[in-house]
Amino acid sequence: MNTQNYLRSTAIIDWTHPAVTGKARELSQGLNTPAAIALKCFEFVRDDIFHSHDHKMNPVTLTASDVLLHRTGYCYAKSHLLAALLRANGIPTGLCYQRLTLEEGSPPYCLHGLNAVYLPETGWYRMDARGNRSDVDARFTPPVERLAFPGGKPGEVMITGIWSDPLPIVVEVLSTYRTYDEVRKNLPDVELG
Numbered sequence: 001m002n003t004q005n006y007l008r009s010t011a012i013i014d015w016t017h018p019a020v021t022g023k024a025r026e027l028s029q030g031l032n033t034p035a036a037i038a039l040k041c042f043e044f045v046r047d048d049i050f051h052s053h054d055h056k057m058n059p060v061t062l063t064a065s066d067v068l069l070h071r072t073g074y075c076y077a078k079s080h081l082l083a084a085l086l087r088a089n090g091i092p093t094g095l096c097y098q099r100l101t102l103e104e105g106s107p108p109y110c111l112h113g114l115n116a117v118y119l120p121e122t123g124w125y126r127m128d129a130r131g132n133r134s135d136v137d138a139r140f141t142p143p144v145e146r147l148a149f150p151g152g153k154p155g156e157v158m159i160t161g162i163w164s165d166p167l168p169i170v171v172e173v174l175s176t177y178r179t180y181d182e183v184r185k186n187l188p189d190v191e192l193g
Contacts, residue, residue: 024088076113110187
């Protein structure tokens, strides 16, 4: 697989923004393996950037630089920042999505955003920096994946693929709604099948 698309700076994964580049350098200082850098960046985004809904925080963020500036974002936006920090360090990183139920095994469903990083010793490895809480314990433990939501309820699925850019529906939602509670009422979803 050609990993060049997973290293690009884009309007959303804007790793060439000076604040993002500076934070990426700071986080990787003294580290010399992709796995060590990925762990440090993952823990920063998971623990120091607050999940918008969990913490009832505005504004709604989309770009990596805005997530870093405001220190908040939904899972999708947090995945944009993690991708930017890792790409700035020369580590190929993409975006992944799960389709999860909001209720116990019944509609409505929504997308959940996470990342996949390419580690030389592991290959593509999914990680989820959405932020832990009492019912979520996501960790970076390659080659074993410890995602925030293991799935398994009826209708839940890990969507196959690793995207170099966010899904248009995710960009639309994060661009349209202005408050964390408006986003919560309009979470993105895709039809499967």
